[in-house]
Amino acid sequence: MNTLDEHSLTLPNNVEFIPQLAAFIEEVTESHGIAPSVTMSINLALEEAVVNVMNYAYPEGSFGEIDISVSFSDGSITFTIKDSGKPFDPTKVSVPDTSLSAEERPIGGLGIYLVRELMDEVSYCYENNHNILTLKKKIQ
Amino acid sequence: MNTTIKEVNGELYAVLDGRLDTAAAAQTEKEIQPLFNSEGKNVVLDCNALQYISSSGLRLFLGVLKSVKAKGAHVYITGMSDDIRNVFAMTGFTNLFEFR
Numbered sequence: 714m715n716t717l718d719e720h721s722l723t724l725p726n727n728v729e730f731i732p733q734l735a736a737f738i739e740e741v742t743e744s745h746g747i748a749p750s751v752t753m754s755i756n757l758a759l760e761e762a763v764v765n766v767m768n769y770a771y772p773e774g775s776f777g778e779i780d781i782s783v784s785f786s787d788g789s790i791t792f793t794i795k796d797s798g799k800p801f802d803p804t805k806v807s808v809p810d811t812s813l814s815a816e817e818r819p820i821g822g823l824g825i826y827l828v829r830e831l832m833d834e835v836s837y838c839y840e841n842n843h844n845i846l847t848l849k850k851k852i853q
Numbered sequence: 854m855n856t857t858i859k860e861v862n863g864e865l866y867a868v869l870d871g872r873l874d875t876a877a878a879a880q881t882e883k884e885i886q887p888l889f890n891s892e893g894k895n896v897v898l899d900c901n902a903l904q905y906i907s908s909s910g911l912r913l914f915l916g917v918l919k920s921v922k923a924k925g926a927h928v929y930i931t932g933m934s935d936d937i938r939n940v941f942a943m944t945g946f947t948n949l950f951e952f953r
Contacts, residue, residue, distance in 0.1 A: 731876040753905065753936045760907045764875045811945025815918050823908040823944050830943050 721782040726767040726798075734763055734781065741783050747790070747852050755790065758831040758848060761824035762794055762803070770798025770844065788853035789833070794846045801844060802837045803828065856884035864895045867917075870902035873910035881913060888917050893924045897953070901932030906940060918949060929953045 722737045724730045735756055742752040763779055771777030780795040806825045829835050834849040854877035857868040867885055871877070888896050896917060906914075918928045931953040933941070941947045 728875045731874050732872075735872070735874065750936050750939075756905070757907055757940065760874060764907075764909070811943075812948075813945070815915070815922055815949045818915060818919075818945075818949065820912055820915055820919075821908070823911055827908060827940070827943065 719782060719784045721780065724763070724767075724779050724781070726771050726777040726779065726796075728764055728767050730767075731760055731764065734759060737781070742790070745785065745790070745852070751850070751852060754831045755792075755850060758828045758850075759792060759794075761828045762846060762848060765801075765803065765824055766794065766796045766798065766844070770796045770801065785852075789849050789851050791850075792848045794844075794848070796844050797842055798844065800839045802839075803846060804835055804837045854881055856881050858885070858887045860894075861897075864897055865891050866897045866899055868899040868902070872905040873903060873913075874905060874907050875909040878907075878909035878913060881910070885913065885917065889920045891921055891924065891926060893926050895927045895929065896921050897929045897931055899931050900934070900937065903933070903937060906937055911940070911944060911946060914946070915949070927951055 720741050722734065724733060738756050738759055739752065742755060759781070763781065766779050777796060777798055782793045784791050803825045809822045809826050828848065832848045832850050836847045838845050854871035854873055856870070859866050859868070865888055867888055873881060898914065898917070921928050928950060929952065930950050933952070938947070941950070
């Protein structure tokens with residue numbers, strides 16, 4: 714047993730590594746008996762948040778890393794996503810209009826929205842040249 | 854992720870099998886190209902074996918819908934799980950598609 718109950722994963726800025734993120738989340742949530750539908754919500758939120766960093770944080774064609782750590786406390790699961798790319802606050806992104814028709818609906822722009830819808834708390838800070846995004850979800 | 858395209862009774866079916874995450878989206882986009890040349894045929898997105906979808910997959914669904922609707926045809930979704938339906942509800946996609 715991991716008495717600290719903290720886990721972490723580091724990925725390069727390449728979306729081909731998203732299945733590794735999913736495997737990591739499955740492992741962590743399964744070991745805590747989290748329901749499959751909650752796991753799917755967590756998986757989706759994390760994928761969207763991490764893909765956003767992979768695609769936009771670092772200059773195109775350059776290598777960068779994303780650190781993902783997870784902890785449990787007070788009946789909640791908390792993920793921290795950290796990168797050293799350009800400052801970007803996803804909590805400031807405008808909300809898409811989900812009532813538009815198919816013709817009016819722009820392609821894209823849903824990723825960050827999903828993160829905010831699926832998690833209970835989303836907070837951002839920029840510290841020591843790092844973006845730090847914290848995602849929290851109640852599991853009890 | 855594996856996608857099979859077939860024609861049944863004049864309708865184009867895309868059978869989506871697996872996890873449609875961002876890593877799989879580029880390959881899936883190639884595999885569904887026949888749906889963009891549907892020539893006015895209705896399209897059915899068979900989601901019975903679709904386990905997961907992220908915004909990269911939703912983007913593909915919306916692209917197919919825009920293309921098929923512009924030709925005056927319909928896009929139907931069949932066999933979607935409750936979890937994926939929930940993602941559709943959250944993003945307003947439930948109102949865009951027809952369900953069978």
